[in-house]
Amino acid sequence: MDSIKQIYRIGHGPSSSHTIGPMRAANLFLTQVKGLANVAKFEVTLYGSLALTGKGHMTDRAIMSVLNPIHPTEVIFKEDVELAYHPNGMLFRALDTAGKELKTFTVYSIGGGVLANESFNEQTTNELYKLTHISDIIPVLQKYGMSYWEYVERCESPDIWDYLAEIWKVMKSAIKEGLETEGVLPGGLGLRRKASDYMIKAQSYTENLRARGQLYAYALAVSEQNAAGGLVVTAPTCGSCGVIPAVLYYLQETRGFTDTRILHALATAGLFGNVVRTNASISGAEVGCQGEVGVACSMAAAAASQLFGGTLRQIEYAAEMGLEHHLGLTCDPVCGLVQVPCIERNAFAASRALDSYMFANFTDGTHLVSFDRVVTVMNQTGKDLPSLYKETSLGGLATLTDIRNHLSNIDDFAKDEQHSKARGHSERKKRKSVGLC
Numbered sequence: 001m002d003s004i005k006q007i008y009r010i011g012h013g014p015s016s017s018h019t020i021g022p023m024r025a026a027n028l029f030l031t032q033v034k035g036l037a038n039v040a041k042f043e044v045t046l047y048g049s050l051a052l053t054g055k056g057h058m059t060d061r062a063i064m065s066v067l068n069p070i071h072p073t074e075v076i077f078k079e080d081v082e083l084a085y086h087p088n089g090m091l092f093r094a095l096d097t098a099g100k101e102l103k104t105f106t107v108y109s110i111g112g113g114v115l116a117n118e119s120f121n122e123q124t125t126n127e128l129y130k131l132t133h134i135s136d137i138i139p140v141l142q143k144y145g146m147s148y149w150e151y152v153e154r155c156e157s158p159d160i161w162d163y164l165a166e167i168w169k170v171m172k173s174a175i176k177e178g179l180e181t182e183g184v185l186p187g188g189l190g191l192r193r194k195a196s197d198y199m200i201k202a203q204s205y206t207e208n209l210r211a212r213g214q215l216y217a218y219a220l221a222v223s224e225q226n227a228a229g230g231l232v233v234t235a236p237t238c239g240s241c242g243v244i245p246a247v248l249y250y251l252q253e254t255r256g257f258t259d260t261r262i263l264h265a266l267a268t269a270g271l272f273g274n275v276v277r278t279n280a281s282i283s284g285a286e287v288g289c290q291g292e293v294g295v296a297c298s299m300a301a302a303a304a305s306q307l308f309g310g311t312l313r314q315i316e317y318a319a320e321m322g323l324e325h326h327l328g329l330t331c332d333p334v335c336g337l338v339q340v341p342c343i344e345r346n347a348f349a350a351s352r353a354l355d356s357y358m359f360a361n362f363t364d365g366t367h368l369v370s371f372d373r374v375v376t377v378m379n380q381t382g383k384d385l386p387s388l389y390k391e392t393s394l395g396g397l398a399t400l401t402d403i404r405n406h407l408s409n410i411d412d413f414a415k416d417e418q419h420s421k422a423r424g425h426s427e428r429k430k431r432k433s434v435g436l437c
């Protein structure tokens with residue numbers, strides 16, 4: 001199993017598989033064409049899920065931001081073609097002025113910003129962890145009296161704490177910036193940011209309600225930053241990036257946990273996310289939102305349980321419940337934007353993560369369905385889900401026509417604005433000509 005650094009990546013939203021992965025792929029392609037003579041332009045074809053939700057997820061903009069400054073780049077969307085290896089396929093082509101192909105590169109964004117194709121897979125390049133199932137890890141930890149985070153420390157290089165410190169810094173910045181920013185999110189849905197309102201309203205309630213309002217506000221803040229293309233941390237993906245920061249920041253603010261304890265909690269959460277990533281998937285295009293927000297909830301539940309002194313079994317139970325109670329969760333983002341249902345879903349998952357840890361810590365950790373088994377079930381459920389519900393925006397909430405119509409109304413509004421600006425401009429010209437302004 002690879003490093004937990006693969007779970008936590010710093011990058012720009014709104015989607016790890018649709019922006020971070022494609023940007024990394026574009027950079028990789030640039031290294032391949034370096035020194036190649038006569039390259040005049042690039043052409044990038046997006047397939048399957050990447051093509052279907054690529055516009056809303058800003059995939060074209062992410063790729064253009066890397067390639068276009070080097071050579072003129074065209075991005076083509078082939079929604080009706082899905083390559084066999086993975087639903088998120090990309091073909092990069094370098095062409096000369098006559099359109100002759102000089103270099104091609106087919107690659108897949110397999111979730112969490114990770115890349116793979118038939119000849120390489122970033123997911124399996126560094127085998128830092130020999131054990132890949134929690135049920136195999138627990139007996140070892142029991143034998144040596146170790147915790148999950150100490151196991152992470154043993155398997156990773158010592159720089160893991162510096163790495164996680166940077167991750168925690170970016171997570172906190174996303175919360176703070178998200179709470180400070182107001183206005184409408186880009187994309188055309190006319191969706192206003194809510195985080196700062198929630199934070200302000202939370203202050204006027206008594207302790208319990210205030211705490212819950214704060215938790216929501218933190219999750220909304222990060223997810224709204226993500227939707228606006230801000231800097232976030234995949235945890236385990238961009239679409240689900242609000243859950244873990246919200247839970248950890250909330251616990252630090254309200255219970256005073258030190259940064260060191262928060263980093264240990266991040267390590268444990270990373271271990272559980274890594275097990276899912278290795279044995280199943282964290283890609284919405286492969287298994288639906290259960291693999292994104294469901295896994296984020298599971299990781300956050302494990303982190304919270306550890307912070308409150310959960311045993312190995314209680315932590316595993318908390319993580320299991322975080323995922324079990326998201327089984328079957330579909331991915332059906334409206335208009336392909338990582339906004340509805342994604343943003344609110346992060347707030348709900350943060351809340352459910354706290355419920356999962358509390359529920360588990362009330363028990364002695366004994367439970368029937370193990371974390372590993374629920375991971376297997378989640379993977380199979382994802383395979384059984386029709387592709388309509390796997391980041392294609394062809395089913396579920398994405399088909400609500402009144403919301404789609406709302407989008408066209410927003411476009412009309414923009415046109416109206418332009419029209420009235422143009423009308424105002426000609427009015428002013430007319431007035432000027434008759435000396436009125």
Ligand code: SF4
Nearest residue numbers: 239284289292331342
């Ligand atoms: S619905 Fe879930 S999986 Fe789909 S884009 Fe939104 S957060 Fe990601």
